[in-house]
Amino acid sequence: MDTGEIRNAEQQGPSQSRARVLVVDDQRNMRATTAMVLRQEGHEVAEAAGGEEALRLLEREPFDLVLTDLRMEPIDGLELLRRIFEVAPITQVILMTAYGTIESAVEAMRLGAADYVTKPFKEGELLVRVNKALEKRRLLHEVGLFAGEFRERYGLENIVGNSAPVRELISRIVRAAPSETTVLITGESGTGKELVARAIHAASRRAGRPFVPVNCAAITPSLLESELFGHAKGAFTGALKARRGLYEEAETGTLFLDELGETDTAFQAKLLRALQEKEIRRVGESQPVHVDVRVVAATNQDLSKAVQEKRFREDLFYRLNVVPIRVPPLRERMGDLPLLAAHFLARYNKRHASRKRLTESALDKLLSHDYPGNVRELENLIEQAAALSTGEAIDPDDFDFARLEERSAAGGELRRLSDVVDDAERAAIQASVLRHPGDLAAVARELGISPTTLWRKMKRLDIASDAAR
Known part of the structure; x- marks a missing residue:
């Protein structure tokens, strides 16, 4: 290994502590050489002769980084990349190939690869990329711990x-x-x-x-x-x-x-x-x-x-x-709802110099809703309840979910507030369009909205086609 290359790699990339690295390549000589370079840098290295062996190793023990060849049978590098993220989401992956193309590079990065290196590569170049990938791994570990400094x-x-x-x-x-x-x-x-x-x-x-x-x-x-x-x-x-x-x-x-x-x-x-x-x-x-x-x-x-x-x-x-x-959507991460509710309530308290708090029964009521409006809907509900509650404690009665849904008089099925609002807006705009045919500026003035807002609403509610019919 060239001493100048090692020095150059150390200057360009952050020094890393001992890491666990898996080298995957069906060419024994290439696999052994790459592993030797990494061991000389102080890393703990395991080797796998193919994708299946690599997956067995990953299921048994954790690795910080995987360097894998792209062209392998029966599991190629891209498929291995997909499978790695299923069993080890924050493990970093660098793809190595002698058949580098823009398409495969783009696909690898799209799937979440940390980097992509074309054979034959210089040892110094590889070490720079390895150091960068390990730094990403360290940061992702901090994500796992949700460190405040990292989030900021x-x-x-x-x-x-x-x-x-x-x-x-x-x-x-x-x-x-x-x-x-x-x-x-x-x-x-x-x-x-x-x-x-x-x-x-x-x-x-x-x-x-x-x-x-x-x-x-x-x-x-x-x-x-x-x-x-x-x-x-x-x-x-x-x-x-x-x-x-x-x-x-x-x-x-x-x-x-x-x-x-x-x-x-x-x-x-x-x-x-x-x-x-x-x-x-x-x-x-x-x-x-x-x-x-x-x-x-x-x-x-x-x-x-x-x-x-x-x-x-x-x-x-x-x-x-x-x-x-x-x-x-929020329905796929309902376990986060208590944290989100606390976050929005803390923001409200800071803005209004208040000390509002959610009771346990109020939180239970929040957890019973399915939130078609997602996090934005939850934020609005928290602000509404905080504003309407008479004391410091926010109780279940302070959340008026009846406003969010009503029963259809015909079929008795539940309707969302957004559907009710859409129907009301559609009726008002259509009536105004009939009164001012061909003059959308007059329609906007009558409804008290800007022409741009009117255009957006007509497009969303398909009012142009309704009016034509």
Whole structure:
């Protein structure tokens, strides 16, 4: 081993204490050589001649890191990677291959690999990557302990819980954050997708740079391109001066595109080009502008289904879905509800200088609900009960779940508050549209909402098609 390479590796990567490493390769010489290099660094190393043997070892004893070849039979490196995370979620994995391709690298990182190295590799290069992976493992161990300093450092203070789904979520955040790849966050409304995006930004090398959130559903399709990419003076009626878009505002930082599934395919084509070429064109200009931006997108829709229905571009979906992160709904992590309730109540008490507390019976009542609105609904319930309770103790009667559901007069089935509100809004908007046919500005004025809000509601409630019928 070259002494200069070892010195260089020590300078570039953090020194690691003795770690347990598993080397998996069906080529005996390569496996033995890699193991020898790691043993010389002071690590405890085990060897496996294939994926099946590696899984048997992993089921019997813990390892901090697995280095595995990609091309093996019958279990290849990618399949082994998937299986490792089933039995040992925070074990780090580095894939080694002599057949390196961009596709396999992207797939490995998408599945959660810590790194990817192509054979033949220099020993110093391998040690740098090993050190980085072990540092990730150390941090993930701190996640397991939910150390306060770690949560503050990585912007995870508001991601509350210690259930298995939350631990897996935080593990994915920490794995994804250091890379420059795009991230697609999926989850139901109210689960906290923007919190996840902010945590990814806080844990990335761009942490000190801008984080720019854009709610794509809140901007009309005709304005979205201008808002995101900017426009030249005179590009359209009302463009009295040139304007930088939000994409440029996020320069060297992170652009968070929320509810991206609400955009049309024409906008999606322009976004795809920006991601591929690292440049944008302002509306009304032909000269491209180079941008250095990391994009994190989120949606509550099933984009795979949207691709099949031709509502979302397949090429953009695969470009965004390099690192997928799913935020679990509250019903899958009900064990976290007491922690979440305490967190929201503590925040309320701090804001209002009060000393409200939940009684045990009140907490039992909270646990009996299924929360279609997820964490956001729970937060609203806590604030409502804290505001309405007469004393310091919050009792079950302070939670009025009757407002959240009512029985249908026809069938007696339970209906959510959101359904009742939707019906009322749909009726009010349709009535106003009939009174002001073709004049949505007048409809918005009559209802006391902005034209943008009216457009969003009509799209969500499918009122345009209802009115036409």
